[in-house]
Amino acid sequence: MPQLNPNPWFFIMLSSWLTYSLIIQPKLLSFVTSNPPSNKTTTTTNTTPWTWPWT
Template structure:
């Protein structure tokens, strides 16, 4: 059974992780957002208190 031989598959696994960690990861982390997040005034207002419903 050739699929039990770990030699070629382990090399492919190590090579693919090496490519991911060196090339693809740096390209993904190099992206910047065009707008910085801003807290709007709506988020700063206190929330209204919940209604006190009778539970009977």
């Protein structure tokens, strides 16, 4: 069965993972986010409970 022969496919998989891990991934991780999170303080709103007319 030719599907069980790992000879060409293992090398292709190994080379693609090495290319991704060593070349592409560091380039992608070096980008700075275009919209960094800001240090805003969270504001809490004061809510009043609803007064039900039948209670």
